[in-house]
Amino acid sequence: MRLTPVFSLTIFLLLITGPLGADDGYRLWLRYDEIADSPLRKSYAKALPRVFREGDSPQLCAAEEELLLGLSGLLGHGVESTAAAPAKGLILGVLGRSTSLDGLLSAEEQASLPDGGYALIGQGKQFYIAGKDDRGALYGAFAFLRYLQRGRPLDDLHLLDGPRVKNRLLNHWDNLDGTVERGYAGFSIWNWHQLPHYLDPRYTDYARANASIGINGAVVTNVNAKAIVFRRDYLQKAAALAEVFRPYGIRIYLTARFSAPIELGGLPTADPEDAAVKKWWQDKASEIYALIPDFGGFVVKANSEGQPGPREYGRTHAQGANLLADALAPHGGIVMWRAFVYSNEEPVDRAKQAYDEFVPLDGKFRDNVMVQVKNGPIDFQPREPVHPLFGSMPHTPLAMEFQITKEYLGQGTHLVGLGKMYEEVLQTDTYAEGPGTRVADIIDGSAYGDDRLTAMAGVANIGTARNWTGNLFGQADWYTFGRLAWNPTGKAEDYFREWSQMTFPNSPTVQETAQNLLAVSHEACVNYMTPLGLHHIMGPDHHYGPGPWIKDMPRADWTSVYYHKADAEGVGFDRTKTGSDALEQYTSRFAARYESPDSCPPAFLLWYHHLPWDHKLPSGNTLWAELCYSYHAGATKVGEMLKNWKSLSGRLDQERYESVRMHLEIQEKEAKWWRDACLAYFQSFSGMPVPAELEKPTHSLEYYEGLTFPYAPGIKAKW
Amino acid sequence: MRLTPVFSLTIFLLLITGPLGADDGYRLWLRYDEIADSPLRKSYAKALPRVFREGDSPQLCAAEEELLLGLSGLLGHGVESTAAAPAKGLILGVLGRSTSLDGLLSAEEQASLPDGGYALIGQGKQFYIAGKDDRGALYGAFAFLRYLQRGRPLDDLHLLDGPRVKNRLLNHWDNLDGTVERGYAGFSIWNWHQLPHYLDPRYTDYARANASIGINGAVVTNVNAKAIVFRRDYLQKAAALAEVFRPYGIRIYLTARFSAPIELGGLPTADPEDAAVKKWWQDKASEIYALIPDFGGFVVKANSEGQPGPREYGRTHAQGANLLADALAPHGGIVMWRAFVYSNEEPVDRAKQAYDEFVPLDGKFRDNVMVQVKNGPIDFQPREPVHPLFGSMPHTPLAMEFQITKEYLGQGTHLVGLGKMYEEVLQTDTYAEGPGTRVADIIDGSAYGDDRLTAMAGVANIGTARNWTGNLFGQADWYTFGRLAWNPTGKAEDYFREWSQMTFPNSPTVQETAQNLLAVSHEACVNYMTPLGLHHIMGPDHHYGPGPWIKDMPRADWTSVYYHKADAEGVGFDRTKTGSDALEQYTSRFAARYESPDSCPPAFLLWYHHLPWDHKLPSGNTLWAELCYSYHAGATKVGEMLKNWKSLSGRLDQERYESVRMHLEIQEKEAKWWRDACLAYFQSFSGMPVPAELEKPTHSLEYYEGLTFPYAPGIKAKW
Structure with a gap:
């Protein structure tokens, strides 16, 4: 196999990051x-003098390449591969195919591994990365490196893991x-x-x-989507990415x-029951798979x-999805049909739409269709209750759609550890x-069973x-999402710890601070944006900044007032x-x-209830x-986050330190902006004073x- | 002064470019x-053990910082600054302000230096970087580093230089x-x-x-432009950049x-003779300078x-420019008023418009106005004759506008050394x-005098x-532009050599190949796109690829047929x-x-003449x-360029090697595409056969x- 030419061990070890580099993340x-x-380091180096790969698949080769790269970097000297299993060192292979791995696991253990699973085993002076399959070996290699990056002991290494999903x-928009988009x-x-x-x-x-x-x-x-992506030249472009x-x-x-x-086929219709339409999709699928x-x-x-769909032809979402599913099925492809739909008629409650439309279709989808459901019933708000579809379509596999980009959560600027939000949803x-029956168990x-x-x-x-995610801590959201997709029952804080240990220097202060930022920031964001169950009160279109006053939009359910319904009463x-x-x-x-305001958790109070301004809370x-x-608690917390981060000055490279510092400075300003704009707005209804000990909004409502x-x-x- | 926090010598020397890095340019x-x-290296290290800066201006500090960074890298060990002039080492200062530099230059030499000029002088065991002013010292520091990067001898160093412009x-679009845009x-x-x-x-x-x-x-x-950039929040953003x-x-x-x-001021007019308009610009200028x-x-x-201007109010370009110039004058600002204008009426020859409009205004502009003129009379074509305004407005300072982005020259993909094109224009x-009276002498x-x-x-x-310019060799265009702006009488090949020596390993094969690519590629591009004086025959709007057939556009002078006028006759x-x-x-x-087709250089033949297909050339x-x-010569040359580059495999880092190789592979395909599409098109008029020994177009004209x-x-x- 040919790997893209980025990795050249001899070169990368010689190069130093130049004046324009520092650490850009x-x-x-x-x-x-x-x-x-x-x-x-010396103990690792002693245990892992070389690497042996048994097997030739592209994934095994990539795994070996990564191990050589990672070990050479972590151990500080070039680690090489050998042509035969070493008496001492690391052995990489696939169970049932690599003879070096024979007898490594008990039959029970081996059976317990799902596709993509792996075992990391230490036995005498040999260490094994044993994949259930090629992907499993690859995942095992990365897991092994993660193990070393985190400074874990190699003694008695015996670890089995595999994806639950x-x-x-x-999803790239x-x-x-x-x-x-977003x-x-x-x-x-x-x-x-x-x-x-x-x-x-x-790409690599x-x-x-x-x-x-x-x-x-x-x-x-x-x-x-654009139809042109199915034009042959674009399919060739996609094929090049697929190869990487x-x-x-x-x-x-x-x-x-x-x-x-x-648009592309020149047919007069896209009706899913039309024979020519079916043939077009079948031919297109064949072309793609070739x-x-x-x-x-x-x-x-x-x-x-505004996206086209089967409803235009009087067909259901199931008929639409099955059209594509039938075209893909011979090739082993699947359809992820999104449940994020809302019709042109404005609903009484948009939160109810997807459920109403999809539950009647349960059981009517082909086996290779999944319905992809956002975590909550509105749209990626800072906090939403779980989507009512989870658990309501037992005969249809549902895919969870989380956002990692932070459309309504401070976008590329704010540090908001999404892991806590994912966990909250998955554990519900x-x-x-x-x-x-947690959401995780459904997913x-x-x-x-x-x-x-x-x-x-x-x-x-x-x-x-350059750091991929704008805000450096956005990397943690990507990381945590991946780890929770692997194991939806996992704990966010475990993944915060992993990410932080792999990302920042091994200093207790740095580690504690970074992990704490991830742990507290989502709740802070909810507080300074949409506390107590408020939702969808942001600026229009770009969704940047507060906009509880938004009321004149093409649709009522694009406004803020539709969702908060503030008036003189409540x-x-x-x-x-x-x-x-x-x-x-x-x-x-x-x-x-949630039915009663008395038992309803404060976090969802205004999601479910319209309450008087003077309603007494517990x-x-x-x-x-x-x-x-x-x-105020939300904004104050961001101030603390900034202060804590500033205490790390000099404890990590300056470029990443400064990058996070600058973003936190903006976040502190914007948290106050959210706070002040929203309180100024809601005060215009409540007519009640801001508690005396709290800072008053800096500007008038008109200003905001x-x-x-x-x-x-x-x-x-x-x- | 505070420099942005990128540079941390201790950090940058410790870091190695990680697995994801290699050399990204x-x-x-x-x-x-x-x-x-x-x-x-040892001889440099011996001569330059330390650096002394005399003076505290931000520019001097930046110069010193760069010297420490550069010397530490080039010499392979940390070089430090000292608090007093060393008996041996490098001394940096400003003539007339830094006493260490007293008597360094003769009065005549000192007077010969323009603003921004510098001297690099070796005297005994001391080396001096002496700026005419703060900027001069900065430029001197970079020149000194360039000297070392290129491995030049320090003996008898005595070099004076300064900008001629x-x-x-x-200009960022x-x-x-x-x-x-573009x-x-x-x-x-x-x-x-x-x-x-x-x-x-x-930014730094x-x-x-x-x-x-x-x-x-x-x-x-x-x-x-957008007016909003003058809104206070945007001016604050611009101010932050200005500080960097x-x-x-x-x-x-x-x-x-x-x-x-x-748009921003709410006035009913933008008439340059309106008192409120004048005041608005004066106030805005004051706000900006504050x-x-x-x-x-x-x-x-x-x-x-489509851009607004003074003509809407029956005023001239001079009246428009002077309006802004008067607002800026008290603060020392200048106006660069572009001569790239064309009216809504379609002209008989767009090449004549700017001249007709601007020459009558010669002498009517304020002293702080420059008229900015594109190098040729159409629009950044692969080759154009010089713009007729150069030399035609003796009482008005003219600014040269070159493009570095390659709108009509292969865009971000093709390797086209623009230096040769700049030089051709400047030397005309x-x-x-x-x-x-070369264009350079006018500029x-x-x-x-x-x-x-x-x-x-x-x-x-x-x-x-990541490499700033997409195509790695686009860096050379940026570099060469800067050097020619400093000295418009300079030779492109000198700057190709400098860039190549600073950019690529010091191997004769690599150096010769890289410099040759820069030297031959512009002519190749002209040949495979628009030989013999053809121009403006590219695809519409995006200007990507050939489009000699373009004829239905909102304006005739946006089409291709307007410019090549091909018919059965010629x-x-x-x-x-x-x-x-x-x-x-x-x-x-x-x-x-150029008047006669017999004396007209072939490079401009069809720019100036409509000739029969069977017209005999010298x-x-x-x-x-x-x-x-x-x-065919153009496309063949690209094939050679690719072949030559491929001979460098293993002689430079793989990432940059591969990047250029992939771009050249695309360029080779696209050169053939240009060739075949244009010849297929023109053949439909000439009706003459492609000479037998040449490859025929791969596809039909309809395909292209x-x-x-x-x-x-x-x-x-x-x-």
């Missing part, structure tokens, strides 16, 4: 700097013109114009980073525009926000199949920013029986907790006062309302 | 790798949304959204690179939208391609003030690409007396050479055959005409 968590702890995907880390890393002939080394590094956390699929185009990704176990997926048979044998499949946004008990299929398709998708936060969206009754979409046991505060304290940001990033391309 | 020509030639500017190296490096609080280290490295070649101004916004640039001697400029008093004391001034595109004799003012404003501007080829634009008589805009001595070939041979590229880069932002 490009290496992500795959840093492989020489281990500073000399006895530890089959498809672990990044990248447009073919290089812009990224992208806040620069522009698209895909240079479609120069593909297939120019292969940016970044992207694949390595993803492989290291178990991501095995990349949807490289925006869900607001393949050794790293990553399949490429494309977003399918439902009307492509019309170019990309391991093509993953299609992700589809249909009949939503839906009671769907009885108590203990990984264990709630149903069958061998269904499983998937978790994350809307990528990756762009041309604030909040009544989703109980006296209101939209969105709670009836959940199991009664789930709903029971804290003893009025609703208004609690709102004030919450907003008058701010405009025509060039805020991440908006849709219009060309 | 980010360091440009400021590489400072340890000198491989050990005796040479006062204002040496990059960067939009506030991050897109770049940008082919990714997107804008200016993150307006996060300014002024987030300062990307790249940009400034360093520019200072190293003498660039002293940066126009950071697109000539197709200041230590590197670079002033910031903004593009001024002529209608800003209406934030940016060394603000450079405005660049203006008015009454051209206009005969304006008698024989020997540097020497043709007029007065102390007028002088300027050269280059439309930047810089983007978010091809070419008659610009002699029998045609548009564009030649009468030049001096008669200049025109004489070569003995018919025009048609010559066209065929020229197109049918190709579409909706997402080719660099097109205008539409949002």
Whole structure:
């Protein structure tokens, strides 16, 4: 196999980062700097003098290449491969295919490993990375390196692990013109114009980073799709990317525009029941698989926000999805059909739409269709209750769609550790199949006990920013997403720790501070943006900054007032029986907790209830006062985060230190802006004073309302 | 002074470029790798044990910082600064202000140095970098490092140099949304959204690179301007950039939208003779200078391609320019008023428009106005004759506008050394003030012998690409532009050599090959795109690829057929007396050479003449055959370029080698595409056969005409 030419050990070890370099964060968590702890490094070096790979698959070769690169860096001297199993050293292979691994695991152990699983075993003077399959060996190699990066002991190494979810995907909302919808880390890393002939080394590094956390699929185009991506020249470009990704176990997926048979095929219709339409998709699928044998499949946004779909022909989402699924099935491809739909009619409660539309279709989808559901029923708000579809479609495999880009969570600027949000959602008990049916159990299929398709998708936060994610801590969101996609029952803090240990120097102060930032920042963000269950009160279009006053938009459910319903009496969206009754979409046991404002957790109070400003909360505060304290707590927490980070000056490289510092300074300003603008706005209804001990808004409400940001990033391309 | 925190010697020397790094070209020509030639390195190290800076200006501090960085890298060990002039070592200061430099130069020598000039002097065991002023010291420091990077001997060092042109500017056609009009190296490096609080280290490295070649101004916004850049929050963002640039001697400029008093100021008019309009610009200038004391001034595109301007109010370009000039004058700012105008009426010959409009205004501009003229009369074509305005406005300082981005020259993909094109233009004799009045002499003012404003501007080829320019050799275009702006009479090959020596390993094969690529590639590009004086026959809008068939556009002078006028009889634009008589805009001595097809150099034949297909050329070939041979020669040359580059495999780092190789592979394909598409098209008129020994076009004309590229880069932002 031929790996892209980035890695040249002899060269990379000789080069020093020049004057223009310092540490720009490009290496992500795959840093492989020489281990500073000399006895530890020496013990590793003694144990791992060489590497033996048994097998020739592209994935095994990539795994070996990574091991040589990683070990040479971590140990501070070149580590080489050998042609036969060494008496002492590291042995890499695939169970059942590499004879060196025979008898390494018990039959029971071996059977316990899922596809993509691996074992790391120390036996005498030999260490084994044993993959259940080629991908498993690759994941094992990265896990082994992670083990060393974190300074873990090699004694009695006996570790088995495997993914609980089959498809672990990044969704790139990248447009073919290089812009990224809701992208806040620069522009698209895909240079479609120069593909297939120019292969940016970044494509390989992207694949390595993803492989290291178990991501095995990349949807490289925006869900607001263009048909042209199915034109042959674009398929050839996609095939070139697929070739770069393949050794790293990553399949490429494309977003399918439902009307492509019309726009590209020249057909008069895209009706899923039309024979010519079926044939067009079948032929297109064959063409794709001839170019990309391991093509993953299609992700589809249909009949939503202006995208075409089966509803235009009086067909259901199931008929639409099955059309594509039938075309892909002979080749092993799947369809990820998004449940994020809303019709042209304005609903009483948008939170109810997807459920109403999809639950009746349960059981009507082909086996190779998944319905991809956002974590909450609105749209990636700082905090949402879990989507009512989770647990409500037992006969349909549901994929989780999280966002990693932070559309409503401070975008590319704010440090907001999303792991806590993911965990909150995944750990939520839906009671769907009885108590203990967490969202995680639905996603990984264990709630149903069958061998269904499983998937978790994350809307990528990756762009041309040199450190990939703009805000350096955005790397942690990418990392944590991948680790939770591998194991949705995992704990966010474990992954924060891993990321931090691989990313920052091994100093207790640095480690504690970085991990704490990730742990506390999501709650802080919720507080300074949308505390107590508020949601969707941001600036219009670009979604940058506060905009609770937004009311004149083409659709009511694009405004803020639709969601907060503030008036002189009170604030909040009544989703109980006296209101939209969105709670009836959940199991009664789930709903029971939220039906009454007395038992409803404060975090979701205004999501489910419209309450008077002077409503008394368990804290003893009025609703208004609690709102004030919450907003202030959020902003104050960001001040603490900044202060804590500043205490690290000199404890890590200056470039990354300064980068985070500057972003936190902006976040502190913007947290106060959110706080002050929202409180000034809500005060215009409550008429109540901000508690005396709290800072008053710096400016008038008119000032905040008058701010405009025509060039805020991440908006849709219009060309 | 505080420098941005990128440079930390202790850190940068410890770090090695990690697995994801290799050599990505980010360091440009400021590489400072340890000198491989050990005796040479030791002799430098012995001579330069320390650095002493006498003076405290930001520019002097930046110069010292660069010297320490550069010397430490080149010599392979930390070099430190001392608090007093060392008996042995390097002394940095400003003439007349640093006592260490007293008596270093003769009075005559000192007087000969222009502003920004410097002397590098070796005297006994001391080496001096003596600036005429602070900028001069900075330029001297970079020149000294360049001297070492190129391995030049320190013996008898006595070198005086200074800029022949006062204002040496990059023009960024960067939009506030991050897109770049005609940008082919990714997107804008200016993150307006996060300014002024987030300062990307790249801003500093940009400034360093520019200072190293003498660039002293940066126009950071697109000539197709938005008024909002004058809103206070945007001015604060610009001020933050200006602060980063200041230590590197670079002033910031903004593009001024002529209608800003209406759009931003709420006035009913932007009439330059309106008192309120005058006051608005005066107030705006005062506001700008309060934030940016060394603000450079405005660049203006008015009454051209839809941009507003004075003509809407029945005023002249001079009245428009003087309006802004009067506002800037009290603060020392200048106006660069672009001559690239064309009216809404379609002209008989667009090549004549600017001359007709501007020559009558000669002498009517304020002293702080320059008219900025593109090198040729059409628009940055692969080859154009010099613009007739050069030499035609003796009472008005003219600025040269070159492009560095390669809009019509292969964009971000093709390797085309623009230096040869710059040189061809600058060395052209206009005969304006008698024989020997080269364009260079007009640009540097020497043709007029007065102390007028002088300027050269280059439309930047810089983007978010990690190597800044997409195609690695685009760095050479940036470099060569800067060096020629410093000295327009310089020779391109000298600067190719400098760049190559600083950029690539010191191997004769590598050096010869790289310099040769730069030397031959422009002629090759002209040949495979627009030989024999053809021009403006590219694809519409995006200007990517061939499009000689383009005929249906909103304006005739946006089509290709307007320019080549091919028919059954022949091809070419008659610009002699029998045609548009564009030649009468030049001096008669200049025109004489081009009037007759017999004396007209083949390079401009079809620029000035419409000739029959069977017209006999001095070569003995018919025009048609010559066209065929020229197109083939261009494509064949690219094949040779690729072959030569491939011979360097293993002689430089693999990442840069592969990057150039992949781009050359694309260039080879695209050169053939240009050749075949254009010959297929012109053959449909000539009806003559392609000479037997030449390859025939691979596809039919219809095939080439049918190709579409909706997402080719660099097109205008539409949002």
